[in-house]
Amino acid sequence: MKLVIAIVQDEDVRDLVDALRDKKIGATKLSSTGGFLRQGNRTVLIGVEEERVEEVMDIIGENCRKREIVATIPPMVEEASMILQSFNVKVGGATVFVVDVEQFRKL
Amino acid sequence: MKLVIAIVQDEDVRDLVDALRDKKIGATKLSSTGGFLRQGNRTVLIGVEEERVEEVMDIIGENCRKREIVATIPPMVEEASMILQSFNVKVGGATVFVVDVEQFRKL
Amino acid sequence: MKLVIAIVQDEDVRDLVDALRDKKIGATKLSSTGGFLRQGNRTVLIGVEEERVEEVMDIIGENCRKREIVATIPPMVEEASMILQSFNVKVGGATVFVVDVEQFRKL
Ligand code: NI
Ligand code: NI
């Protein structure tokens, strides 16, 4: 058994936990902030058999990978121009630790 | 030294921490939600010597084990019947990971 | 790679995380309460290469070590005496666990 400790963005945590649940992999979310990533992250504890660690890494990658999105903001009402302003914004990213579990129990 | 990471129900966490404290075993509670168990759980970090891991497991079992309780709700005031309604409700349950600690320090 | 899990006082956590950041060491803060230390602590997850664990321990020690401070409180307005009352107050302290990390990834 392994414990996967994933620090992910707030905005990605729901998709991650849903994707894990679809594969019957349990996860617990801890409130966390700052440091490895900018503010507003969550630490997710995921317990899995060793054979499934790669699968968990893939699921984290698919749901939390660092990526650029194009964000558009509407022009201010008082502006004559009707051109939407768009920006490239970096979102996502995950820091993942895998730790060995010596004993695992459900009580 | 071992680190016991126990995810337990909110309603059981106080009894668990009290029972550990009675045995002079320190515990730290982290706020956590969902996943292994339904909403409203807590992740408890417990540092103990290897010889005491079983004792900690027993204490977790005694305080957090999955169990059925009979919940009764009073009849609505407007109901003629004075029969209490009772339900079997499942409460408790714990998911426990034991991890090896390579170094332990109190500063 | 090692994961350093440090339970420190609320009042020390900002200095600790700043000092780690100065050394380019990432840290994630989890909200935690009670147990190892009195109420109002934080659990800090710190991922570092094995060679830097001692450096991290030193940084935790410098920022979080248990220490006595002299707290003074002003006399109540209605008191004739203008003598400040001072107390020795114990602050700080850290409980630190080091756990081996089998895999570490940034996604
Ligand atoms: Ni295993
Ligand atoms: Ni040990």
Ligand code: NI
């Ligand atoms: Ni290593």
